[in-house]
Amino acid sequence: MKISRRGLYALKALSHLADAYTQGLVKIHDIAEAEEIPEKFLEQILVALKNARFVTSERGREGGYRLRRPPAEIVVGDVIRLIDGPLAPFGDAVELAHRVRTEPRHPGLFDLFLDVRNAASAIIDHTTLQDLNQRNRRALTARARKIKSSV
C-alpha cells in the first residue's frame, strides 16, 4: 500500500472540505492555495472524487465543492482505494485469497500478505474524515502547548 501524491492531495482536500462542511461551497482555487496543491492537478483529483460521489460541485460564480456526506461518514480507506488502488501489498484482497488457495509452492507467502492488508485496512477503514480532523487538531494544540511552555 503506497500513497501517491494524488492520494495525499485528495485526503488533504477532503480534510479541508470537512473543516468547511458547515460553511457551504469552497472553490478549487481556495483549496489549492491553502493546501499548496497545484490547482490544475487538484482539479482532476476533485473530478475523480466527484465521480465517486465523495463530493458535489456547483458551477459559475459562487460555485465550488463541498462534501456530499458529513465528515463522519466518509472513510479514509475508501478514498485511498479510489485514488491509489487496493491496500494489499500484492494484488487486492480477492486476488490474495485466491492465491492462498491455488499458489502451488508458496500459499503461506500470500497468506502473510493478506494479514498485512487486513492490518492496514483495519486502521484506515475505521478512520473517517472527522477522526482525521480531530487528530489534526489534537496534534496541533499539543504542539502549541509545547512551544508555549518552552518560551
Next chain:
Amino acid sequence: MKISRRGLYALKALSHLADAYTQGLVKIHDIAEAEEIPEKFLEQILVALKNARFVTSERGREGGYRLRRPPAEIVVGDVIRLIDGPLAPFGDAVELAHRVRTEPRHPGLFDLFLDVRNAASAIIDHTTLQDLNQRNRRALTARARKIKSSV
C-alpha cells in the same frame, strides 16, 4: 507498501534456498526453473541479496547459492525493505515521524500513516523464512487433506 515482482521473486528464491538450507549450494538455473522466474532477472536479484549478505555464492562447476544464515534468522521485513524500499505508505518511518511534528495543517494524517506502517512492520518483522516455510507446508497439507476428503 507495495511488493514488486522483484520482491516476490526474491522471497520465493529465499524460501527455496531455505528449504535447501541443509543441502548446500543451489544453482540459479534450478531456482529459476522450480519457481518459474526468468533466469537472467533472478540473477540480478540474487546479486542484490548477496550484497545485502542474505546469501553467499560460489562460482564454477558445482557452484551456486545458499543462505548465509539459518532460515530462522532471516526476517521477511528486511528482505522487503531491501528490494522494495520502506514499508510505510508514505516515505519511511523517520520521515513520517518528522512530518507528524512539522506538517503545518495535517499532522494527524501522517500520524495515521505511521500507525499503518507500524502495523505492517509488526507483522513482517516478526516473520522469518522459517516461519514462512512452515506456513507454506501447513497450507499445502491442509489443501491436500481437503482434496482427499472430497474424493
Next chain:
DNA sequence: CGTTACTCTACCGAGTCTGTAGACATAGAT
C-alpha cells in the same frame, strides 16, 4: 452577454519496473 467558476481531454517529461543481452571472471574436470 460577460465573468467566473467547474469540466473534459490531450499531452509531456521523468522516472520506474520487468526483462533481455552480452561480455567477462572463476572454479573445477579432463
Next chain:
DNA sequence: ATCTATGTCTACAGACTCGGTAGAGTAACG
C-alpha cells in the same frame, strides 16, 4: 592448459506510471 559450467557486471530497451501542464469547452449568475 584448456574446456565448460557457473556466477558477475553493465548496458539498455519497451511498457508503464506519476506528477503536472495546457487549453478549449460548458454552466450559472449578475
